[in-house]
Amino acid sequence: MEVRIKCENLQRAGSFKIRGAMNALLQLDDDQRRRGVVAFSSGNHAQGVALAARLLGIPATIVMPESSVAMKVQATESYGAKVVTAGVTSATRDTIAREIAEKNGAAVIPPFDDTRIICGAATAALEIVEEWHEVNTIVTPLGGGGLLSGTALSSTSLKPGIDVYGVEPEAGNDGERSFKSGKIVTIDPPKTIADGARTLAIGQRNFAIIRERVRDVVSVNDEILLETVKWSMYRTKLVIEPTGALGLAALFAGKIRPKGPVAVVISGGNLDFSLLC
Amino acid sequence: MEVRIKCENLQRAGSFKIRGAMNALLQLDDDQRRRGVVAFSSGNHAQGVALAARLLGIPATIVMPESSVAMKVQATESYGAKVVTAGVTSATRDTIAREIAEKNGAAVIPPFDDTRIICGAATAALEIVEEWHEVNTIVTPLGGGGLLSGTALSSTSLKPGIDVYGVEPEAGNDGERSFKSGKIVTIDPPKTIADGARTLAIGQRNFAIIRERVRDVVSVNDEILLETVKWSMYRTKLVIEPTGALGLAALFAGKIRPKGPVAVVISGGNLDFSLLC
Numbered sequence: 001m002e003v004r005i006k007c008e009n010l011q012r013a014g015s016f017k018i019r020g021a022m023n024a025l026l027q028l029d030d031d032q033r034r035r036g037v038v039a040f041s042s043g044n045h046a047q048g049v050a051l052a053a054r055l056l057g058i059p060a061t062i063v064m065p066e067s068s069v070a071m072k073v074q075a076t077e078s079y080g081a082k083v084v085t086a087g088v089t090s091a092t093r094d095t096i097a098r099e100i101a102e103k104n105g106a107a108v109i110p111p112f113d114d115t116r117i118i119c120g121a122a123t124a125a126l127e128i129v130e131e132w133h134e135v136n137t138i139v140t141p142l143g144g145g146g147l148l149s150g151t152a153l154s155s156t157s158l159k160p161g162i163d164v165y166g167v168e169p170e171a172g173n174d175g176e177r178s179f180k181s182g183k184i185v186t187i188d189p190p191k192t193i194a195d196g197a198r199t200l201a202i203g204q205r206n207f208a209i210i211r212e213r214v215r216d217v218v219s220v221n222d223e224i225l226l227e228t229v230k231w232s233m234y235r236t237k238l239v240i241e242p243t244g245a246l247g248l249a250a251l252f253a254g255k256i257r258p259k260g261p262v263a264v265v266i267s268g269g270n271l272d273f274s275l276l277c
Numbered sequence: 278m279e280v281r282i283k284c285e286n287l288q289r290a291g292s293f294k295i296r297g298a299m300n301a302l303l304q305l306d307d308d309q310r311r312r313g314v315v316a317f318s319s320g321n322h323a324q325g326v327a328l329a330a331r332l333l334g335i336p337a338t339i340v341m342p343e344s345s346v347a348m349k350v351q352a353t354e355s356y357g358a359k360v361v362t363a364g365v366t367s368a369t370r371d372t373i374a375r376e377i378a379e380k381n382g383a384a385v386i387p388p389f390d391d392t393r394i395i396c397g398a399a400t401a402a403l404e405i406v407e408e409w410h411e412v413n414t415i416v417t418p419l420g421g422g423g424l425l426s427g428t429a430l431s432s433t434s435l436k437p438g439i440d441v442y443g444v445e446p447e448a449g450n451d452g453e454r455s456f457k458s459g460k461i462v463t464i465d466p467p468k469t470i471a472d473g474a475r476t477l478a479i480g481q482r483n484f485a486i487i488r489e490r491v492r493d494v495v496s497v498n499d500e501i502l503l504e505t506v507k508w509s510m511y512r513t514k515l516v517i518e519p520t521g522a523l524g525l526a527a528l529f530a531g532k533i534r535p536k537g538p539v540a541v542v543i544s545g546g547n548l549d550f551s552l553l554c
Contacts, residue, residue, distance in 0.1 A: 009514045071511075230550070234348075237286045237546040239514040269514040273507070277554035 002261045003251065004135075008126055008238050009269025010243045013079070016124055016147055016267050017048030023120030024109050025052050025066050028154030033058045035105040040097040042068045045111040045195055061106065063097040065089055092096060112146030113203025121150030128263045129158045139247035142175045142217060143197040145206025149267065152213035163215040164186035165256050167246040169194040170219040175202050179210065179217040181219035192276060193222050196243030196268060218255040225249045226249075230267075230276065241271040279538045280528065281412075286517050286546025290356070293424055293474075294325030300397030301386050303330050310335045313383040317374040319345045321545050322388040326359035338383065340374040342366055346549060349493040359373055361399050370458060389421030390480025397426030400452050405540045406435045413537030416524035418544045419443035419452045420474040422483025428542065429490035442533050443487065444523040446471040446502065448496055452479050456487065456494040470499050470552060473520030473545060495532040502526045507553065509543075518548040 007015040025037065036059035039049040046062045053060035060081040065072060066089050069099070077083050089097055101108045110117065122144030124147070125138055138155050148226040155162050155176045168175050186201040202210065210217070225242050228249040232240045234259040250256045285293040302437060313336035316326040323339045330337035333353065342365050354360050366374055378385045386395065401424070402415055415432050419425045425443040432439050441539040445452050449467030455478070463478040479487065487494070502519050505526040509517045524541040527533045 014514065158455060233548075234534050235548070237291065237516040239510050271510075273510070273553045277551045 001258065004132065004261075004263050005122045005248070006124055006265045007238065008124060009238060009266050011246055011268075013044070013047040013051040014268055014270040015044035015048065015244075016121060016265070017044040019123050019148055020114075020117035020120030020150070021045070021052040021109060022055070024114065025049075025056050025058060026062065027116055028058070029140040032089040032107050035107070037109050038063065038097045038101045039109045039111070040064075040093040041111055043072060044270055045083065046072065046076045046081075046127065046191050046254035047079065047270070050076045050079035053205050061063065061100055063076060063088055063093045063100065066139075070264040071272070072270070073169060075270075097268055099129045107138040112144030112199075113205050117146050117203060118150045118153065118205060118209070122154035123150075124265060125155040126158065129155050129162070132261070134261045135159075135162065135263050137165065137256075137262040138265065139165045139167060139250060139256060139262060140249065140265040141194070141243050141246040142196055142202075143243065144199040145175065145210055147265065147267055149209035153209055154214040156176060156213045159232055163258065164212065165215055165250070166217040167250040167255070168217065168219045169197050170221045172198055173219040174200065176219050178194055178202055178207060178216045179214070182211065193225060194243040194246060196241065202277045216256075218250055220246060220255060221224035222247040224253050226275070228252055228257040229271070238266070238272050239269045241268050242268050242275070244268045278535065279379050281409065281538070282525070283401055283540055283542045285401060286515060286521055286543050288322070288545075290324040290328040291545055291547040292321035292325065292521075293398060294321040294543070295329055296400050296425070297331040297391075297397035297423055298322070298325040298386060298550040299332070301391065301393035302326075302333050302335060302395055305335070305384060307386050312372065312381060314386050315336060315340065315374045315378045315383045316386045316388070317370040318337075318393050319384075319545055320349060323349065323353045323358075323544035324356065324547070326386050327353045327356035331357040334527055338377055340365055340370045340377065347524050348549070349547070352547075361522075389423030389476075389502065390482050392482060394423050395427045395482060395486070396431065398423045399431035400427075401505055401542060402428040402432040403435065406432050406439070409538070411538045411541065412436075412439070412540050414440040414442065414535035414539040415538060415542065416442045416444060416527060416533060417478075417521050418523040419445045420473055420520065421476040421485055422452065422479040424542065424544055425491065426483040426486035427438070428496040433490045440492040440529070441490060442492055444532070445494065445496045446474050446523065447496040447498040449475055450496040451522065453494045453496050455479055455484060456491070459488065470502060471520040471523060473518065474523065493533075495527055496524060497526040497530050497532060501530050501532055503552070505529055506548070515543070516546045516548050519552070521545045
């Protein structure tokens, strides 16, 4: 069976996030662009918004928790964004971001529960289906649901009958439970190396699409995930972050049994190398 | 200034070595192919010969020192080669390989001081010049001289006046000293993370070409080399082994100041991840 990977780890700013960020920022009018944008994220969304804003000449403020990895703060600042961390915990950053937005009249760019973000993320699968007509199954990681809902939206529109799967870390399988129960399940902050999939609940807009267009949601444990990260680096010479390896890990673990040519979306490559030690 | 990289880390068996190995094996007649091949190497040449032999259906024996990294022994065996390590040190492996060859009538495939190996390695630069007419400078790592002499041979033939540079680790700069003095200098086993460039002396055939066609040979220390490996993985999402990063490190360190578009050959990606810890 042929497996191809969609290398969003080679994407600008190191993940698929710039697709949604760029699409959202392109919708702003001149006045909104002048007032700038605000985003809250400790990870790839921060870097995606920061780079998209720089490319469009829009001022950006990113609210990151005080516990953020120094490397990710530096990367976000290196794209020209103003980073706010003082007094910010994961729980309060949403509120702080909205306060900053109200004060400056800046637009908040949400990480996943947003139509512009979903449509931007959808372009990855659009490219897959356009470039590879035989593709029969697409597998993506699942965090808040931006990538999975976007993937399902574009791929099933272009190719009805295609199977779309989402993969979560076992410890943070709120999406799997939501999909199975038909209601959004909220969990406590999960302990998993897949830092991009530590979201506590899928977004509402994302869930509506996922329920309707996704074949199944499965999960894999951190052990096989770490094995997959190492395998990928050793065999493909590509740096893949744990969240990005979820789809491949699900294939290795036999959690997904595709019925034909399968495309696996590697969502990002912003790996903290200390994980390999 | 535009810099492009030639990703031999993405090559079959993880390095440029398969180019020379395949070319050498293709020259063997049917009788020689039946009797098989022998190579001595603890690194990428072992894997290159093993894979080339498998692809051509030729039995291969690889003599590796007992101190070889387990992962590299496994990789070589996984390509179907017979690996001999018992009683083998780096100093004796050459003799042991020749004994095996004499006993079985097998052909010894040397790592670099061989016209077939040089011509095979030369195809990397052939591709560079054919694909990128504007290229003005080519930078490659330097160990035994197979890649550098091959690169100089093909690139200066196709584009006279092109500048070719070789880069060594500072602790193992026999090639730099040979190039400057005009005579092959032999050194003691060097301590450097660039395990592919720990050769004690350049090969005679390689040196004859390098003297005539290479612009300069420079060296970089292990500190900047490790920085470059990490930078490459972080910024390009490509896994590069220390030897493969020599060319980029020389540019970062300002040891080479190209006068135009420059192609840097990344020789391999078989990285021992413990180096990052």
